[in-house]
Structures are given as C-alpha cells and as structure tokens.
C-alpha cells in the first residue's frame with residue numbers, strides 16, 4: 001500500500017507543504033492514521049480516494065503547526081478598477097493556451113512559485129477546490145469555515161493567481 | 172453570500188462581471204443574469220480576455236500541479252520510516 005499509493009500521496013502533501021521534510025512527515029502521519037482507521041474503511045469509496053482525503057487532512061494538520069511566514073495581502077494581488085468600473089490595467093489575452101503552456105517545463109515552476117505567493121488562507125482553498133477536487137461544502141468542513149467564505153476565497157485566489165501569471169504569460 | 176447580485180435591469184459594468192465570474196464559469200446564475208453577462212461579453216473584449224485568462228489560470232494550475240510525472244518512487248528510507256511507525260503503533 002505504501003509503495004503503490006505513496007508517491008502520489010507524497011505529491012499531494014508537497015502541494016500543501018513545500019518543505020520536503022514536512023511533506024514526508026505528513027505522509028507518515030497519513031499512513032499511520034489510515035492503518036488505524038482501516039477497520040472503518042468500508043470500501044464504498046475507492047481506497048485511493050480515501051487515502052487522498054486522509055493525506056489532505058494530515059497535510060493541513062502539519063500546516064497548522066508551522067509558523068506562518070509574512071505574506072502579501074490578497075488585495076495587493078487583486079485587479080483594480082477605475083471609477084467607471086473598467087479595469088485599470090489592460091493586457092491582451094495570453095500568448096499561449098493552457099495546453100501549450102503545460103508542455104513547457106518552466107511553466108510548472110512558474111505556476112508553483114505563483115501559487116506559493118498567495119496568502120495561506122487563499123492558497124489552501126485554491127488547492128483544495130481546484131487541485132484536490134473537493135467541493136465547496138467539503139472544503140468548508142475540512143477548514144471549519146462557512147461555504148460562503150470558501151466561495152469568496154476561491155474566486156479571489158484565482159483572480160490573484162491570474163494577475164501574477166499574467167505578468168509571466170503576456171508579451 | 173453577502174454581495175448583492177447585480178440587478179439584471181441595469182447595465183453591467185466590467186467590475187460586476189469580474190466580481191461574479193466564478194458563478195458564470197460554474198454556470199450557477201439565474202438565466203436572466205447569464206443573458207446579461209453574455210451580452211456584456213459579446214461587446215467587451217477586455218472582459219472576454221479576462222474570462223479566458225481566468226479559465227486558463229484554473230487549467231494551467233491544474234496541469235502544473237497534478238503533473239504525475241514528477242512523482243517517481245518514494246525514497247527507500249521514507250518507506251522504511253512509514254512501515255516502522257505503523258508497526259510501532261499497531
């Protein structure tokens with residue numbers, strides 16, 4: 001089980017915890033929690049999905065024990081508007097489609113770096129919703145916040161990420 | 172939600188459109204509001220560009236972070252540490 005699911009689950013832990021040692025600790029926590037709870041695994045969910053959820057929880061627990069680094073406010077990363085409701089800065093659409101961007105190796109690093117610039121409350125919601133595939137209610141339950149807050153944070157996180165990526169992906 | 176939805180009767184600004192773009196992308200709007208969004212989009216290239224890059228952001232984030240080719244095998248000492256900790260605690 002460790003060898004089969006471990007690599008994919010370590011990748012999950014790393015998305016939340018960029019430090020390799022923290023991610024490895026979270027993976028270890030996750031397998032321990034899984035072995036303890038295996039009696040309660042009812043096979044309704046696929047084993048991989050069940051382990052994925054346990055790993056996400058373990059990574060979030062580790063994240064809570066870490067001291068927060070100083071971060072930029074989300075407002076500084078959001079688009080600004082003129083009084084008439086038009087956007088302040090206008091740029092063209094990106095040069096390349098996501099598919100084209102994804103084929104280039106450096107895109108991967110650019111996107112990871114951009115996501116790491118988001119304030120933690122926003123970064124976590126973006127990861128849970130858009131990357132790990134939890135829905136709004138599941139995300140709200142895991143984080144202990146209201147569904148409305150999940151929705152707002154997700155939209156802001158995407159807008160902020162879009163601004164950061166735009167400086168990379170437009171001519 | 173605390174934000175009031177824009178009145179379908181009045182003209183949408185770019186700001187309204189961007190503020191509620193998540194609902195538009197998720198197709199979660201009342202039909203009359205969706206129509207108002209679509210007519211704004213038809214006339215406003217800036218919002219069309221914004222919509223496209225907003226969707227592209229989600230897609231490129233997904234593609235970059237879910238890149239399984241980076242996974243590889245677990246380091247052997249990590250496998251061992253996990254197996255040991257499970258044994259110790261079971």
Ligand SMILES: [Zn+2]
Pocket residue numbers: 184185188211215217218
């Ligand atoms: Zn517009």
